Amino acid sequence: MKNLKKRWENELKSAVPPLCDSVKNAEIPVKDSMKRTPSSKVVSERRKVWQKPGLWAGVCGGVACAFAMAVVLPGLWGGSGEVKASEMKVMNISCNPSVEFVLNEEDVVVSVNALNEEGNLVISAETFDGKTAEEAARLFVQVAEESGFIVSGSNVELIGVTNEITVAFSGDSAAAEALYDTIKGEVENYFTKKDIQGRIAKAEKAITEEDLKILITECSPNIALEKVQAMGYAELVEMLADARQETKDLYSQELKNAYYEMKAFALEKSGLDTVKENVDVITATILDGVYTPYTEAVSAIEEMRIALLVDEDSPYQQALEAFRLAKTQYLNYRNEVAQMEKSAITDAVLAQLNGYKNVLEEAESVLRACGIQANEKLEEQKEFIKGIYEEVLQTLNGFELDVKDYADKIESEHKQASEKAFEDFKTKCEKEINAAHDKWTEMKGELGKGKHGFDEEPSREEKPEQEEVDEESSNHKDAPMEPSSEDFEGNVEEGKPSVGEEESGALGQEKYEHGENHP
Amino acid sequence: MGVDVLDALLGRIANGDNAAFEEFYGQTSRGVYAFVYTYFRNRADTEDVLQTVYLKVKTGIHSYRVGTNPRAWLLQIAKNQALTEFKKRRREVPTEVIEIVADPCFGEGTVMDAMRRCLSEDEQRIVTLHVLWAYKHKEIAEILGCPTGTVTSKYKRAIDKLKKYLKEDE
Numbered sequence: 091m092k093n094l095k096k097r098w099e100n101e102l103k104s105a106v107p108p109l110c111d112s113v114k115n116a117e118i119p120v121k122d123s124m125k126r127t128p129s130s131k132v133v134s135e136r137r138k139v140w141q142k143p144g145l146w147a148g149v150c151g152g153v154a155c156a157f158a159m160a161v162v163l164p165g166l167w168g169g170s171g172e173v174k175a176s177e178m179k180v181m182n183i184s185c186n187p188s189v190e191f192v193l194n195e196e197d198v199v200v201s202v203n204a205l206n207e208e209g210n211l212v213i214s215a216e217t218f219d220g221k222t223a224e225e226a227a228r229l230f231v232q233v234a235e236e237s238g239f240i241v242s243g244s245n246v247e248l249i250g251v252t253n254e255i256t257v258a259f260s261g262d263s264a265a266a267e268a269l270y271d272t273i274k275g276e277v278e279n280y281f282t283k284k285d286i287q288g289r290i291a292k293a294e295k296a297i298t299e300e301d302l303k304i305l306i307t308e309c310s311p312n313i314a315l316e317k318v319q320a321m322g323y324a325e326l327v328e329m330l331a332d333a334r335q336e337t338k339d340l341y342s343q344e345l346k347n348a349y350y351e352m353k354a355f356a357l358e359k360s361g362l363d364t365v366k367e368n369v370d371v372i373t374a375t376i377l378d379g380v381y382t383p384y385t386e387a388v389s390a391i392e393e394m395r396i397a398l399l400v401d402e403d404s405p406y407q408q409a410l411e412a413f414r415l416a417k418t419q420y421l422n423y424r425n426e427v428a429q430m431e432k433s434a435i436t437d438a439v440l441a442q443l444n445g446y447k448n449v450l451e452e453a454e455s456v457l458r459a460c461g462i463q464a465n466e467k468l469e470e471q472k473e474f475i476k477g478i479y480e481e482v483l484q485t486l487n488g489f490e491l492d493v494k495d496y497a498d499k500i501e502s503e504h505k506q507a508s509e510k511a512f513e514d515f516k517t518k519c520e521k522e523i524n525a526a527h528d529k530w531t532e533m534k535g536e537l538g539k540g541k542h543g544f545d546e547e548p549s550r551e552e553k554p555e556q557e558e559v560d561e562e563s564s565n566h567k568d569a570p571m572e573p574s575s576e577d578f579e580g581n582v583e584e585g586k587p588s589v590g591e592e593e594s595g596a597l598g599q600e601k602y603e604h605g606e607n608h609p
Numbered sequence: 610m611g612v613d614v615l616d617a618l619l620g621r622i623a624n625g626d627n628a629a630f631e632e633f634y635g636q637t638s639r640g641v642y643a644f645v646y647t648y649f650r651n652r653a654d655t656e657d658v659l660q661t662v663y664l665k666v667k668t669g670i671h672s673y674r675v676g677t678n679p680r681a682w683l684l685q686i687a688k689n690q691a692l693t694e695f696k697k698r699r700r701e702v703p704t705e706v707i708e709i710v711a712d713p714c715f716g717e718g719t720v721m722d723a724m725r726r727c728l729s730e731d732e733q734r735i736v737t738l739h740v741l742w743a744y745k746h747k748e749i750a751e752i753l754g755c756p757t758g759t760v761t762s763k764y765k766r767a768i769d770k771l772k773k774y775l776k777e778d779e
Contacts, residue, residue, distance in 0.1 A: 094775075095740055098720040102639040102741075105715065107656050109634055113664045118625045119671065196672075275696040 201331035238421030243428035253288030260297035398464035615679035732767035
C-alpha cells in the first residue's frame with residue numbers, strides 16, 4: 091500500500107478534464123468601484139443616533155436622512171451603475187411557528203425574532219445566528235419537526251396537519267427568488283429524508299418597506315415617525331436587525347413589547363436627567379416640583395411591568411406556564427397519534443387529541459387575556475407619564491429653555507447618559523431574560539417526546555452518531571489525528587498537500603461556514 | 610501549492626488575469642474533482658459540476674477577500690454547487706437501487722474505484738479532504754458539520770476498508 095496518494099493523484103490527473111471553452115472565455119466581472127460601507131460601521135453609527143429620545147427627533151431625522159443618502163444608498167449600488175450589490179433582507183418562515191430572520195449581504199443570519207409564541211419555542215431551541223439562510227431554514231424545519239409542529243407519519247391528514255411552510259422575503263425580488271429556490275430544495279430534501287408529507291411555498295405577499303417601517307416603530311417606540319419614514323431600505327433592515335438583537339432571549343411577545351416600551355421611557359428619562367443636571371441650581375429646584383412626580387411615575391411603570399408580566403406569581407406568567415404545558419401535551423400526543431398504526435386510531439384516541447387541543451385553545455385565550463389586561467394597566471400608566479412629561483416640558487419652556495436647543499448644546503453629555511441608561515436597562519433586564527430563556531429551554535426538553543414515547547428522550551438527528559462517536563472515540567482515543575505511514579505514504583505524511591499546503595486554520599474555515607466571504 | 614500562492618492567484622484573477630485563472634484551475638481542480646465526485650460517483654455529473662464551480666470562481670471572484678482563506682472559499686463553492694446539483698438530480702432519479710457500474714476511467718484496482726465501492730459518501734469526503742486537501746480532522750469536522758470524533762473514527766474505518774480492498778485487488 092505504497093504511495094497511495096501519488097497513485098490517486100495520477101488517476102485524477104488523467105481524469106480531470108481541461109477547462110471548457112465557455113468557462114475559459116467567460117469574462118471576469120469588473121470590480122465595483124464603490125464598496126459598501128461595512129455594516130458594523132453603519133450599525134454602530136446608527137445606534138448612536140437611534141438611542142436618542144424623542145426630543146432629539148428632528149435633529150436625528152435630518153442626520154439619519156443625510157446619513158442614509160450619503161452612506162447607505164450609494165452603497166446599495168455598484169459604482170458603474172450596472173451591477174447591483176447584494177443587499178440585506180428579511181426572511182420570514184412560517185408553519186404556525188413563525189420566525190423572522192434578518193440576513194446580511196451574504197445571506198447569513200444576523201438576527202432572529204419569533205413572530206408568535208410557537209416561533210419563540212423554535213428559536214429558543216437552537217442558535218440560528220451565523221448560519222446561512224439555507225441552513226437556518228433547514229434547522230427551523232428540523233426543530234419544528236422535533237417539537238411536533240411538523241408531523242411525520244402517515245396519519246397527518248387524519249389529524250388535520252398540513253405541514254405547510256411559507257417563506258416571505260423583503261427586497262430585490264430576483265435575489266429573493268433565487269434564495270427561495272435554494273431553501274425550497276433544502277426543505278424538500280429534509281421532508282423526503284424524514285418521510286414527511288409537507289410542502290413549501292413562497293408567500294403571496296413580499297415584505298415591503300412599509301412593513302419594515304411598522305416593525306421598527308413597534309420595536310423602537312421612542313423613534314420619531316418622520317425619521318423612520320425617511321429611512322431607505324438598507325437602513326430599515328439594519329435597524330430592525332439591531333433592535334431584534336436586544337430581545338432575542340425574551341421568548342414571549344408580551345415580554346418583548348413591554349421591554350421596548352420600558353426602554354423608551356428609560357431613554358426619555360435619561361434625556362431629561364441630563365437637562366436637569368445641566369441647568370442652574372435655582373431652575374433645578376423649581377423643576378423638582380414636576381420632575382419628581384415624573385421620575386416616580388417612570389419607576390412605577392417599571393415596577394408594574396415586573397409585577398404584571400415578569401414575576402413568577404403574576405397572572406401572565408402563570409398563564410404562560412399553563413399554555414406551555416398544554417402546548418407540550420397536545421403536540422406530543424399529536425405526534426404519538428401520527429406514528430400510530432391506522433387501526434389503532436380509534437374514536438377514543440381522536441377524542442383525547444381533541445381534548446388536548448381544547449385545553450390548549452383555552453390556555454391560549456387565557457394567556458391572551460392576561461396579556462391584554464396587563465397591557466391595559468401599563469397603558470394607563472403610560473398615559474399618566476405622558477401627561478407629566480408634558481408638564482415638565484412646559485416648565486422648562488417657562489424658563490425659556492428650549493429643550494431642543496439645549497439638547498444640542500449638551501449633546502455629548504446626553505449621548506453618554508443615554509448610552510448609560512440603555513446599558514443599565516439591559517443589565518436590569520438580564521435576570522428576567524435569563525429566566526425566560528431557561529423556561530423555554532425546559533419546555534423544549536419536554537417537547538418531542540410524543541415521537542419516541544413519553545418515557546424516552548427525544549433524539550436529534552446527530553445523536554446516534556454522537557453516541558457512536560463517543561463510544562468509538564474511547565476506543566480510538568490514542569489513534570493519531572493525522573494519516574500515518576500505514577495509511578498513506580508520500581506527501582501527506584510529510585505535510586505536503588496538493589491543494590494548498592499550509593494549515594488553513596479552523597477559524598478560517600469557520601468564517602466561510604458562517605458565510606463571511608461566501609461566494 | 611501553498612495558500613499564499615492560491616491567494617495571490619485569486620488576487621490576480623480579480624484583476625482580470627485569465628492566465629492566473631488557468632493556473633488556479635491547474636493547481637486546484639484535482640482536489641475539487643475528487644471532492645465533487647463523492648457526491649455523484651460518476652464522471653459526467655462530476656465534470657459538469659467542476660466546470661460550473663470554476664465558472665462561479667470567475668464570476669464570483671470579487672466575493673473573495675484577498676488575504677483570507679482561498680481553500681475554504683473554493684471548497685465552499687464546490688460544496689454548495691455539488692449539493693445544489695445533487696438535490697436536483699436526486700429529485701429526477703427513480704427510487705430503485707442503482708447498481709454501481711464500473712467507470713471506464715476508474716477501473717478496478719484504482720483508488721477512485723476502491724473509494725467508490727467500499728466507502729460511504731461521508732467516508733469518501735473525509736478521506737478526500739484529509740489526503741488531497743490536507744485538512745485536519747478538526748477542520749473537516751467543521752466543514753462537514755459533525756464532531757471531530759466522528760471524523761477520526763470514520764477516517765480510520767475508511768482507511769482500513771481501503772487497505773483491505775486494495776490489498777485484495779493487488
